[in-house]
Amino acid sequence: MKKDLSSQITLTRIPQRYYRPENAFEHSVLTRLEKIPTNIYESVDEGSLAIANEIATQIRMKQEIGESFVIALPGGRSPLNVYKELIRMHKEENLSFRNVIVFVEYEFYPLASTFGGNVARLQEALFAHVDIPSENIHAPNGNMPKDEVLDFCRKYEEDIKQAGGLDYILLGLGQSSNIMFNAAGSTISSRTRLVVLEGAARKEAARTFPSIDNVPAGVITMGISTMMNARSVVLMAWGEDKAGIIAKTVEGPVTDLIPSSYIQNHPNSKVVVDLSAAYDLTRISHPWLVTNxxxxxxxxxxxxxxxxxxxxxxxxxxxxxxxxxxxxxxxxxxxxxxxxxxxxxxxxxxHTITGWPGGKPNADDSNRPERATPFPKKVIVFSPHPDDDVISMGGTLRRLCDQHHDVHVAYQTSGNIAVGDEEVIRYCEYLRDVCDKYAAGDNSVKKKAEEIINYLRYEKVENGEPERKDVLFMKGTIRREEARHGCRYSGVKDDHVHFLDLPFYETGMVKKNELSEADKDIVKNLLLKVKPDQIFVAGDLADPHGTHKVCLDAVLAAIDDVKDEEWMKNCRVWMYRGAWAEWEMDHVEMAVPISPEELRHKRNAILKHQSQAESAPFLGDDERLFWQRAEDRNRATAEVYHQLGLASYEAMEAFVQYIPLR
Incomplete structure (x- = not known):
């Protein structure tokens, strides 16, 4: 199974010579606006492998001369592939970590329990799998008494000096340009300290906790000065959601408003990114400004x-x-x-504009984005979560139904962890009251409802374990019925709504499993059953939680398996966006106008997903609710068309065609 086909989408857009120049002269021409050496790789895996190889080389060099290798490591998701590769090297290539001394870059404070801390996650991701001595792991204690924090921060800096200073510091990059937890306004002289988590930093931390309410009040973090004193600094960033801030970091001025820009002043620093994160760099986005x-x-x-x-x-x-x-x-x-x-x-x-997203029958389609035949078409809309369909292409979905196409909607995940506990309590209280009224003689359902209510209100403790199965069932059912109602409102038949519940998602935790053959086969079986003429799939890779990418990879892997089927040769695959970003104008191949009335219908369809309104746990960094984001992005797309001199519409939904690899 090909697991990472989504990375090929970016590859098809960018000539290799822009990110892999043929010689030093061409490299100097292309990168003349970049103020930090920047290495661009085709995928996260390739970039992570390069970093892991560099770390391994330095560890071995220190071993040869009998010295320790002192490294500072971050938490979060960015370094996970690096850690996986280091573990592989340890197991398969005899890479020893006996001479490695680690200083953990930050820890949340105060921690309600150690399970949710950064150190615990690093233990699970790396330390437990290699032979690093426990006494060589230095980290802030998220449970220390408050009156000890100041002394600890001073001592932490001293411990680094006594270890010989940092040989290497590996950094992730936050959405608001923070490195570690040094937010805007941090000075270049800042050292290890306790900072309060608020605003964007708090939302970013929420990605590693069940909800924003579980995020501790502060974090003990290394400072900018700590980083600047390291002998080697490597900043890594992956994915489209980091593209804008990478451009500011690499090409913009040094400013405390962009803390990551400080690494421009380090004599031995570099940036390692994948193509998606590099997308806003001049040589990638506007190459005519630096080369032929x-x-x-x-x-x-x-x-x-x-x-x-x-x-x-x-x-x-x-x-x-x-x-x-x-x-x-x-x-x-x-x-x-x-x-x-x-x-x-x-x-x-x-010619990208069409009011007939399924193709207009009995019409000349030579300048239209979709074919006139066959009509009506069999259509599958794949939705990563049980609301992405209406958020991203609700207007197009309704129009496909109104134009009499045979439309199926397939929800790839249950979305169960994205339902707040209070929603479950409300539905269980309703269920309990219904049982009192109409099933007084049968107490089994009522008892289960009361058990869940009592558990969520009085007993639940965040201990790092998966959510209880009965609670997950309730949360998944809430989302399932909201999705069914949204589909019905949009015109999709009840028996054309499919809940795939892909296994990778069903962990009961924020952390998900890897994409597997089982996930791909579930998607493949639906494709073989329906044999669609048209497929819509979420290409929204800016999703900060990563689920959209995994779901896209599942569909693309299934398509790769069936691409030689006769029906698939005549099937077109369209990628939509909207929940987290919108397609750039230069890539849009189909734009569907939405009237004011249709936009109102789309909003209503989104609002059927009541659990994902203001109380939803995973709204991300964007302050707007999903229906507001969708309307703003759809109106912005229409405005771009208008500014370019084309017709003025209320809103537009944009799509890009995916061509299966041969």
């Missing part, structure tokens, strides 16, 4: 959209001078004039 380009339709469109936004002009008003003054003279040489380029791109973008 390999022009294709998508890159030309990106350049023209950028030029329109820079000049404030619609496409058809761009002039030769606009092109020449902004580094796009190559296009004038290729096409002869601005007018020729303008017409080409205007028509290209105009």
């Amino acid at each position: 380009c390999e022009w294709d339709n998508k890159l030309i469109r990106r350049a023209i959209v950028w030029l329109c936004q820079l000049t404030g002009k619609p496409i058809l008003k761009l002039t030769n001078r606009d092109y020449s003054e902004h580094g796009l003279g190559e296009l004038l040489a290729l096409y002869g004039s601005a007018y020729n380029v303008n017409i080409k791109i205007f028509n290209d973008i105009q």
